Amino acid sequence: MKRAFLFAHPAAHSLSPRMHNAAFQWIGMDGVYQAVDIEPSCLGKALLRLKEPEVIGANLSLPHKEAVIPFLDEIEPVAKRIGAVNTLMRRDGKLMGTNTDADGFYQSLLEGGYQPQGVALILGAGGAARAAVHALSQAGLTIWIQNRTPSRAEHLLESMQVEGRVFATQEEIPFKEVGLLVNSSSAGLSNPQESPLTVPFPELQAGATVYDMVYKPLYTRLLLEAQEHGYNTVTGIGMLVHQARLAFERWTGQAVPASVMFDAVKDTLQ
Structure with a gap:
């Protein structure tokens, strides 16, 4: 039997096993x-599991995406x-890391009907923001970041x-130039009534897209x-x-329709 893992802390809430x-x-x-x-102090020991012959790979979530890098043979x-790894593979005895978050983000954005225009405004400056910055800058968009700690966003760029x-504040943002608004922060995750900022929506460009990485x-x-x-x-x-689909393909060499994974979790979504 082939085996794959998600290493996270905590991990019980994850939808990845279903997918x-x-x-x-x-x-x-x-x-x-x-x-x-x-737990963070046990990551190195956990990675030893990937040397077992039946293991084909692993995913990483918080707080391991950056901490894993020193343990890897190749990145x-x-x-x-991006500065973060979310997928691990074993090749010729070496432990390799990649990141499928950026491509996953951009593919879902296009599937959602996004038409590139204007400036991309990203809320937050963490690992998820890094994935979005990579994808959107590769697509040629101008990137703006709004973050409560400007130095962190400046370091990201x-x-x-x-x-x-x-x-640093939303009052500074010329919203009329924004054609894509991306929330990469956790605002709304624990409290559905919370919003990352008070957006003056009539001021966004006509036809703009709003994307929220929070899914529950x-x-x-x-x-x-x-x-x-x-x-x-x-x-x-x-x-x-x-x-997840892109990671699975890297491990198995086989493409799986996104609908297969979505159908596995749709009953958990509200």
Whole structure:
């Protein structure tokens, strides 16, 4: 039996086992995917599991995406630029890391009807923001970041060698130039009534898209307000599904339709 893991802390809430086990079943492979709660101090020991012959790979979530890098033999360029690894593979005895978050984000964005225009405004400056910055800068968009700690956002842009603007408060933002608004912060995750900022929605560009990486609840306050003003909205579940689909393909060499993974989790979404 083939095996794959998610290493996270905490891990019990993860939807990844549902998605990957459905994918194993769809391709007819005898395999199992397990989410394991790994405390930060135990990460190195946990990675030894990947040397077992039946293990084909692993995913990483908070707080391990950056901490894992010193343990790896090789890091693919996309992960190196983002500064975070979410997928591990074993090749010729070497432990390799990559990042499927950026491609997963952008594919879900396009599937959601996004038409590139204007400036991309990203809320937050953490690991998820890095994935969005990579994808959007590769697509040629101008990047703006709004973060309560401007120095963190400035470091993000500098370390990724991306030109852009940083705003400490929303009052500074010229919203009329924004064609894409991305929430990469956790606002709305624990409290559906919370919003990352009070957006003056009538001021966004006509036809703008609002994207929220939070997927539980599926429709956050930010997205509901955007819909009320007629803007295109994209939920975060697509990013979760696509990053998982891309990781699974790296491990098995087989492509699985995104619908297979989405159907495995849709009953958990609200």
